[in-house]
Amino acid sequence: MSLQIMVPDLPESVSDATVGTWHKKLGDIIKAGELLVDLETDKVVLEVPAPQDGIVSNILFETGSTVQAKQLLAELQPAPASGEETKAKPAEAVADAGNSHDILTPSVRRILAEEEVDPANLHGSGRGGRITRQDVLEHLSRQESEQTTVGDIAAVEAVDSSFSSREEKRVPMTRLRKRIAERLLEAKNTTAMLTTFNEVNMQPIMKIRSKYQEQFEKRHGIKLGFMSFYVKAVSEALKRYPEVNASIDGNDILYHNYFDISIAVSTERGLVTPVLRNCDELSLADIEKGIKSLADKARDGKLSVDDLTGGTFTITNGGVFGSLMSTPIINPPQSAILGMHKIQDRPMAVDGQVVILPMMYLALSYDHRIIDGRESVGFLVHVKSLLEDPTRLLLDI
Structure with missing residues (x-):
């Protein structure tokens, strides 16, 4: 029998919330207390954890969707018995992911999501190998440095074409x-x-x-x-x-x-x-x-x-x-x-x-x-x- 994950009670004077970052995908194994999704309101970010171990079997709202209090967010299937294998994700991968990446502060999770950085590629310098905001910024700085070097070489080869590119980026405003x-x-x-x-x-x-x-x-x-x-x-x-x-x-x-x-x-x-x-x-x-x-x-x-x-x-x-x-x-x-x-x-x-x-x-x-x-x-x-x-x-x- 599946376990239903509902939108929690919203703060006073807040009528709805926006689905922020999903920290688990369909088929992922999640442990009790692990963060499933962030909900953004006009005032604060609400964290929705898993009430018990399970496998994410259904996600009803995508990032950016508007939800009301007590609305169904997702469903979990019971976790497999100890020692059993699951098609959702290899046990080794789950163990590795849970060692140092399952406890991230909201600011770290947000910057990881916005910059599309996989925490598995980072080495945490915090206590117990926890990833800190500084770890993410240093990783992005190294990436930017590498990209800049490649970009400088390309610019020397084709200066005129670099100025002819006119790009725009549209990003939705947060709540x-x-x-x-x-x-x-x-x-x-x-x-x-x-x-x-x-x-x-x-x-x-x-x-x-x-x-x-x-x-x-x-x-x-x-x-x-x-x-x-x-x-x-x-x-x-x-x-x-x-x-x-x-x-x-x-x-x-x-x-x-x-x-x-x-x-x-x-x-x-x-x-x-x-x-x-x-x-x-x-x-x-x-x-x-x-x-x-x-x-x-x-x-x-x-x-x-x-x-x-x-x-x-x-x-x-x-x-x-x-x-x-x-x-x-x-x-x-x-x-x-x-x-x-x-x-x-x-x-x-x-x-x-x-x-x-x-x-x-x-x-x-x-x-x-x-x-x-x-x-x-x-x-x-x-x-x-x-x-x-x-x-x-x-x-x-």
Whole structure:
């Protein structure tokens, strides 16, 4: 009797899902707990494992198909008895495939599928021979290097023909990318969005990091970064300007008496904003650990719906990619977002003297329906003052 594999319950507010990557083909033997297929939703990737050992006998939906909760996805036939042979796949091949390739993170599985790389051709450098994302990237780099060499020889022989080729590649948008596009358009079309700018001297924080980095890492087991200072300064500024931490709900203004800050994280699937809860109660070390945990989960595709919902304010740091200035877009239903940028040495006038200082631009995009210029500028100035004099964070002034 066949075992039916159903679409699991979908997250709240998600009506359907898209079939992502099938990790087993018809006739493949699968063990209990092994991953069968990924389902992409607007928010997270759901992994569907096999509930018991068996052989994949039927796949009802191809990659890219839309499915509903509790819909039949696939069927499994009972696994053959121990020692029996199966026509589906030789036992030796199954054993080899299961040694180091059956446990892959979602990010590794995705890049293998997108680049059409057979994991059997890779040698895993992770624990127990597990294939890591770096193993895949190095394999692709070697392939690209080999192809480039061949391509250079061909280009020397026929330069003119290489420029006459005009090719296009059409790739469907992922569910997450579609959702990001919808939310960005929603923010642009439904909010009265303005952006105000300021700049901050980062030298005091850089001196603190340089002086205490080694002791901080030894004590807390994590490096002291800039984001913990940003989050701490924003939390204190939100206390003084509650409108910036509020949101519009119909004809009402909803004031939040807590500070759950969304941190923008770039992943292979797109930009996500996991939420760091109760930031005002966290130490710098707790903030750094929380951000690292969320970033790791985001890049491995392990974020839950709870990780992505409920934020009251967003911080995005385009400076890690070299951005000097930008106008970030509000993350609905929030009313404001703070953009941090690249720290760059610039000549500044200090007490009548020209001094070279590490300066960074701040950009606050806000919904003018709820936040006036006085609150937006005051909030940004307060963030600036806290970053330029971090002692104020300790003294609460």
